[in-house]
Amino acid sequence: MDKACQSPGGAFNRRIKTHITGPEHRFAITVAPELAPLCLNEARSLDIPAPELSEAGLEFTGRLKDAYACNLWLRTASRVLCRLSSFRAGIAEELFYKVSQVPWELWLNPRIPIDLEARVEYSRINNEGRVVEIIHQGLDRYFGQIASFHSAEGCGPEAEKRGPVPAEPRQKILVRLIDNHCQISLDTSGAHLHQRGYRLHHSGAPIRESLAAAILLKAGWKTDTPLVDGMCGSGAFPIEAALMSRRIAPGLGRDFLFQKWPSFQEKTWEYLRRKALETSLPKTVQPIVGVDLDPGAISIARENSDRAGTGGDISWKDMDFFDFVPGKEGLRKGLVVLNPPYGVRMATAGADLYEKIGAHLRLHFKGWRYAVLAKSRLEAAALGTGRMRLWNIRHGGMNIAVAIGAV
Ligand SMILES: C[S@@+](CC[C@H](N)C(=O)[O-])C[C@H]1O[C@@H](n2cnc3c(N)ncnc32)[C@H](O)[C@@H]1O
Numbered sequence: 001m002d003k004a005c006q007s008p009g010g011a012f013n014r015r016i017k018t019h020i021t022g023p024e025h026r027f028a029i030t031v032a033p034e035l036a037p038l039c040l041n042e043a044r045s046l047d048i049p050a051p052e053l054s055e056a057g058l059e060f061t062g063r064l065k066d067a068y069a070c071n072l073w074l075r076t077a078s079r080v081l082c083r084l085s086s087f088r089a090g091i092a093e094e095l096f097y098k099v100s101q102v103p104w105e106l107w108l109n110p111r112i113p114i115d116l117e118a119r120v121e122y123s124r125i126n127n128e129g130r131v132v133e134i135i136h137q138g139l140d141r142y143f144g145q146i147a148s149f150h151s152a153e154g155c156g157p158e159a160e161k162r163g164p165v166p167a168e169p170r171q172k173i174l175v176r177l178i179d180n181h182c183q184i185s186l187d188t189s190g191a192h193l194h195q196r197g198y199r200l201h202h203s204g205a206p207i208r209e210s211l212a213a214a215i216l217l218k219a220g221w222k223t224d225t226p227l228v229d230g231m232c233g234s235g236a237f238p239i240e241a242a243l244m245s246r247r248i249a250p251g252l253g254r255d256f257l258f259q260k261w262p263s264f265q266e267k268t269w270e271y272l273r274r275k276a277l278e279t280s281l282p283k284t285v286q287p288i289v290g291v292d293l294d295p296g297a298i299s300i301a302r303e304n305s306d307r308a309g310t311g312g313d314i315s316w317k318d319m320d321f322f323d324f325v326p327g328k329e330g331l332r333k334g335l336v337v338l339n340p341p342y343g344v345r346m347a348t349a350g351a352d353l354y355e356k357i358g359a360h361l362r363l364h365f366k367g368w369r370y371a372v373l374a375k376s377r378l379e380a381a382a383l384g385t386g387r388m389r390l391w392n393i394r395h396g397g398m399n400i401a402v403a404i405g406a407v
Contacts, residue, residue: 021263389405
């Protein structure tokens with residue numbers, strides 16, 4: 001972090017070790033409810049200590065390094081939060097007093113502006129704006145009291161007012177006041193975890209990278225079988241598949257908020273990254289193919305893939321999916337995924353498109369597994385591919401169904 005805002009050395013570092021990096025903390029992994037069981041499997045495979053399902057998604061007790069690993073490795077998660085403090089707060093004075101008891105300077109980088117978000121339910125302080133105001137006052141009071149501790153350049157949340165601070169990132173602080181019980185959490189991630197850093201452009205109606213990874217996992221795609229995305233757009237499915245196949249950590253190409261914290265353990269982070277690089281495979285096990293009839297989409301997908309480091313792993317085909325025959329490409333059976341154009345912003349795909357997809361699958365993809373996104377179960381049923389599971393998810397602000405089955 002910024003040296004100017006760091007504290008006077010040894011004593012501060014000892015406090016960081018005693019209060020922040022040494023002890024365990026409670027962490028929450030926020031994730032859409034339908035993706036939570038998949039995320040739980042991912043967390044277990046990372047050796048995160050005893051992760052369990054919770055209202056936020058998942059929770060676990062561990063050290064900061066476990067939160068680093070979650071940010072680096074979880075493909076389906078949204079954010080990793082650190083539960084900072086939890087206390088009773090029946091009245092405004094109590095909330096103010098307890099907020100000003102938190103050792104904030106050990107957690108916050110004073111040069112990073114704060115975004116406070118509050119949720120209030122069944123509490124005597126029954127107004128979210130009031131909670132935000134009290135917490136701001138508590139922080140100002142706290143940093144006011146320890147002002148002499150910081151350099152003259154200006155630190156603390158007040159620094160925003162006193163000097164130039166970078167616009168990004170911002171430190172999200174989430175406050176829940178439920179039943180007069182206050183829980184304060186700090187975001188460790190920064191940008192949402194679906195933002196891996198590779199997709200700078202898209203070709204319309206993109207799917208979140210975390211959701212694309214979740215659909216591949218839910219459909220039971222095995223990395224030793226081929227993957228075809230027949231309507232790939234900007235390439236999220238093929239790129240996520242290539243990352244999975246090569247065991248590349250999804251967070252290797254981006255930064256996280258915890259790297260700006262006073263407690264940041266650079267050596268630990270470098271070790272985790274180095275280990276991730278060492279354990280990744282040089283190439284995918286089986287072919288991964290992205291097909292789209294829009295040449296512009298294919299060129300965007302190619303660029304995204306190059307940025308993700310999977311440029312050499314995916315065959316991009318600028319053609320109509322209905323002309324794509326896996327047998328002619330020498331592919332053995334695998335998973336075909338389709339995210340056809342539909343929805344509010346795109347031309348609506350009706351049952352006839354799904355009938356056509358179903359017919360093409362039955363003719364040329366016998367024995368393949370499929371995952372097809374549809375606006376409703378009506379379109380999914382029009383595939384006519386026999387028994388299927390319908391997985392209901394949220395995507396692009398809509399409820400949609402993913403039809404999963406075998407042809
Ligand atoms: C909803 S977008 C896919 C978005 C993609 N999953 C992403 O994350 O960017 C649908 C894509 O299907 C493509 N498409 C539509 N009909 C097609 C067809 N018959 N063959 C191949 N691609 C098609 C469109 O060009 C568009 O890029």
